[in-house]
Amino acid sequence: MTTQRSDARAHDDGADGRIGDLAGLAEELDSLLDNLAAGEAAWADALAAVPATRRASARNMAHYWSLRQTDLRDLQRRLADHGLSSLGRSEAHVEATLQRVRAAARAMAGEGFGDPAPAGLSPSAGRELLQRRTVELLGAAPRDRETRIMVTLPTEAATDPDVARNLLERGMDVARINCAHDDASAWRAMAHHVRTAAAAIDRPCLIAMDLGGPKLRTGPIRPGPRVVKMKPRRDGWGRVSAPAEALLIAQEAPEPSTGRLLLPVPGDWLARRRAGDEITVRDTRGAARRLVVGGTADGGRIVTATKTTYLSTGTALHADGRRDSAALGTVPDLEQSVLLRPGDQLRVTRDCSPAAPDADGIPRIGCTLPEVFDNARAGDRIFFDDGKISGVVVAATPDALDVRIARAAETGSKLREAKGINVPDTHLPISALTGKDLADLATVVEVADVVQLSFVQSPADVGALYDALEQFGDDGIGVVLKIETRRAFENLPRLLFAAMRRPRVGVMIARGDLAVEVGYERLAELQEEILWLCESAHLPVIWATQVLESLAKSGLPSRAEVSDAAMGARAECVMLNKGPHIGDAVTVLDDILCRMTEHHHKKSALMRRLRSWHPQSGHDG
Numbered sequence: 001m002t003t004q005r006s007d008a009r010a011h012d013d014g015a016d017g018r019i020g021d022l023a024g025l026a027e028e029l030d031s032l033l034d035n036l037a038a039g040e041a042a043w044a045d046a047l048a049a050v051p052a053t054r055r056a057s058a059r060n061m062a063h064y065w066s067l068r069q070t071d072l073r074d075l076q077r078r079l080a081d082h083g084l085s086s087l088g089r090s091e092a093h094v095e096a097t098l099q100r101v102r103a104a105a106r107a108m109a110g111e112g113f114g115d116p117a118p119a120g121l122s123p124s125a126g127r128e129l130l131q132r133r134t135v136e137l138l139g140a141a142p143r144d145r146e147t148r149i150m151v152t153l154p155t156e157a158a159t160d161p162d163v164a165r166n167l168l169e170r171g172m173d174v175a176r177i178n179c180a181h182d183d184a185s186a187w188r189a190m191a192h193h194v195r196t197a198a199a200a201i202d203r204p205c206l207i208a209m210d211l212g213g214p215k216l217r218t219g220p221i222r223p224g225p226r227v228v229k230m231k232p233r234r235d236g237w238g239r240v241s242a243p244a245e246a247l248l249i250a251q252e253a254p255e256p257s258t259g260r261l262l263l264p265v266p267g268d269w270l271a272r273r274r275a276g277d278e279i280t281v282r283d284t285r286g287a288a289r290r291l292v293v294g295g296t297a298d299g300g301r302i303v304t305a306t307k308t309t310y311l312s313t314g315t316a317l318h319a320d321g322r323r324d325s326a327a328l329g330t331v332p333d334l335e336q337s338v339l340l341r342p343g344d345q346l347r348v349t350r351d352c353s354p355a356a357p358d359a360d361g362i363p364r365i366g367c368t369l370p371e372v373f374d375n376a377r378a379g380d381r382i383f384f385d386d387g388k389i390s391g392v393v394v395a396a397t398p399d400a401l402d403v404r405i406a407r408a409a410e411t412g413s414k415l416r417e418a419k420g421i422n423v424p425d426t427h428l429p430i431s432a433l434t435g436k437d438l439a440d441l442a443t444v445v446e447v448a449d450v451v452q453l454s455f456v457q458s459p460a461d462v463g464a465l466y467d468a469l470e471q472f473g474d475d476g477i478g479v480v481l482k483i484e485t486r487r488a489f490e491n492l493p494r495l496l497f498a499a500m501r502r503p504r505v506g507v508m509i510a511r512g513d514l515a516v517e518v519g520y521e522r523l524a525e526l527q528e529e530i531l532w533l534c535e536s537a538h539l540p541v542i543w544a545t546q547v548l549e550s551l552a553k554s555g556l557p558s559r560a561e562v563s564d565a566a567m568g569a570r571a572e573c574v575m576l577n578k579g580p581h582i583g584d585a586v587t588v589l590d591d592i593l594c595r596m597t598e599h600h601h602k603k604s605a606l607m608r609r610l611r612s613w614h615p616q617s618g619h620d621g
Contacts, residue, residue: 023106023109030102033099036063042062047062063094063095064091068532092121145593149172150542150575153167167583172205178210212434213437216421218365224336228261230308230311245304246262269319272319275294289305312331313331345362349401376393380425383423389415438468441469450504490613493533509527514526533613549561549579
């Protein structure tokens, strides 16, 4: 009997403990619900500017911000211990989730279950809003996956209709045209080919166009001689494992789109060449070399060499025992670069005239954005070529920045012209819309379904784009904000509030520039926070930059990038950049996303306190 009473007492004590803990959980949830009003008050000015049709989403985003001002990890664990929702999937319906979990906790504590009065967006309403707005911006999801695929069109998509059709047949849902390259006539041709192919195979495809924005790039470098190099591959013993290869093409014909080294020659001379012919030359070093003619490809003839051969414009090519000769046509200038090692000094100048890479003294290179020289200060960090080279400004004048190189290959890294520059410590008071962007908008509103705003930093940038679109008379085109700078991330809530003025809006996580700006070690954390905040605002997200990049460029994916592509399934769209093997990349990504759709939709998360965004810390300028 004593043992039975002890067991009963222990059982009662355990039950009392559980009830007490549940009551405590309900009180903590009450406190979180009370804080939601404070969240609305903190963002009151931004909320007031959101149209009534978007007010529920804006209000929920303010609630989510309020929720994440508390470290919820202990609360989540204790809720899960009682079989209750851990709040890890509450982004799209914060208030309703808190109310329902609180009601369940009180019922389990013996206080009775009263169905909570509806408040905020229900879970089903929150999910439906995000799905509907994704369809409005990016089109309907394909049959076998939830995540769309966006593909950057290469230049040849303007002249070859089969490029668009091939990408569509492999799984492209949105075609991206980058206004930083090509011109309006090429963009119109690309769009026409996409729409024609989509209609032919009955597969919908939208067109998104990126505005170039105020991208900082290195200035030109004086070109080298017009010389091309044919170099065979050799094994560890120095024996030729694969001959060097080039393509003889008719110099009078359009240059084919191919990754091969091109050798332009007179068309009539080329027509006389046959497989097995030998062509003898004296290369630029005076060395006797032999090229062997092979089969046809890309409108030309393949030639191979088993020894390294340097050929320049005008090199004499002798065939048929020197009885049939021709001069090599114009070959490209040899691309030059500035070689930099750790500890070197580099002068970045307002003067953007071509730099001489072999000049004596401190090497120089121009910068395409003059505002950098008015705002950079000693101590500011500066990154080149997606962060491959970095340094610190050691001296700043109105016309030049002297940079001490901190990171580069020990053997030297080559800095070439037109490479990106990032200055995350330097505030640049410039608009995201350049004069070129405003001119390009005329074509964008004519042919595109979506316009993507590059290098957005403040709500004023969003307002400037909206004003420009209104001047063009367009109030229906979708808008995507590209988050690619530290300042854009810091201003993200205000950017989203400002974006909600239009019905079709979304966000792109441009992870390349963003990683350079915030540090690669922080990128994983920041891209999660962007996904969460956008879901709370019911705005679709595009996961972009370097997705399956090795596969698109070389034809061989890495294990890491396949895992990265799978992670992209938590976004509403994944973007691929162009490359020689882009078709294969689309096929692989389609397969990955179809498989991931079968496993999960987005994901749950532990919710520590977020410190990223504050109502008074944003910059509206």
